[in-house]
Amino acid sequence: MGTAWFRRLLAATDLSRNGSRAVGRAVRLARLHEARVTALCAGSPGLGADVLDQARERLAGHLRRYAGGPGVDVVVRVGRVSPTVAVEVERCAADLLVVGAHGGDLPADALLGMVPENLIRSGRAPVLVVRGPPGVDCRTVLLAVDVTDSSRKAARRGIALTPGAEHYAVHVCAVPGEHLLRMHGVGEEELSQLRHVCLEEVRPRAECLVGSLASPVPPHLLVTTGSPASAVPELAGLHGADLIVTGAGARSKWEHALLGSVAGRRRLPPAAAAEHVMRRARCDVLIVQGARR
Structure with missing residues (x-):
């Protein structure tokens, strides 16, 4: 094959x-x-x-x-x-x-x-x-995606590498400025409403991305809110993933949200988002730079 x-x-x-x-x-x-x-x-x-x-x-x-x-x-x-x-x-x-x-x-x-x-x-x-044992094939793969072309290409690489696995496409959206909103007294009920709006806005685009992956078996789509740095590894553990796939090319919306929630205003190199996930993951991680194809 x-x-x-x-x-x-x-x-x-x-x-x-x-x-x-x-x-x-x-x-x-x-x-x-x-x-x-x-x-x-x-x-x-x-x-x-x-x-x-x-x-x-x-x-x-x-x-x-x-x-x-x-x-x-x-x-x-x-x-x-x-x-x-x-x-x-x-x-x-x-x-x-x-x-x-x-x-x-x-x-x-x-x-x-x-x-x-x-x-x-x-x-x-x-x-x-x-990190995992070398003699075991990947059975469950988590594809960390946003709505960019770079993310789409990284996901395709992950699917191609693991053709026999079950794939989950995960999009984690962050409410812009959630931490500051909480500091300024915005309550959990209002934040929950903002998260719901964020999910409803991003879900159609995430569904479109998943449909464009040209996979024989379309990945399951998981859309949630929070910090991608913690949410992606947590979801990988929840679903028993053997592999996480993420891009590390030009800074994407997914990466920007992660950097904002993890690093504040400190400027980090483009690969930093993927590195945060890699450090927290307990499974293998595939990081695709630039995703040329």
Whole structure:
């Protein structure tokens, strides 16, 4: 079951347990999409040859455990982590970068002691942050959407990556200035009425977006109010989602609402909204930058 969107996968690992999950998930997805995998370990400049040899041996062990056959390239590079991974994404023309949630076993995280947020900001490819067991396919996927074209394209990527899953499209709308309104004495009854108006206004547009996703089975639509930073992970837990999909391109209405509720007036980079969700989620998160297709 090949797809033109996922032909080459790059799994970047720090050789920790989470890193091995990233390798395993990449291999499993590659089999689903008839894709090829490159497994990358980046070592900090100045590491000795013995440490790099250890990295190669442990990476080979990951692959013996998960790959079980040809189709996986092994790469060990030396350099600063985020730039090294970004260069490798370009070199192998990766359609998806797969990483584990942060955490290393080696002293001082000497090998790929990366923070996934850095890779989200620096890369061009979608980033899949893996927390779940690699041997289990996604059964339930939450698509965090707004009404922008970028959001639509990110949702399509998520559906294409997980064709056998049940998909939920989630739109979380925030009442503009709700926090300030509450500070100025607006009561809960009035705020509840404003939330209802917000829901009624956005629902038709959200339904239109879901209908445009060209999915064989249209996603279930969930529209609610609140802070997307907390509501999206909470809904993912409520529905037992294995994966959350969100865009991180140009700042969208969904992202603007999240930044307003979480960060006040502090200016954050465009990927910050997705990063807030990623930190709070207990499942895997797919973050699509720019959603070129």
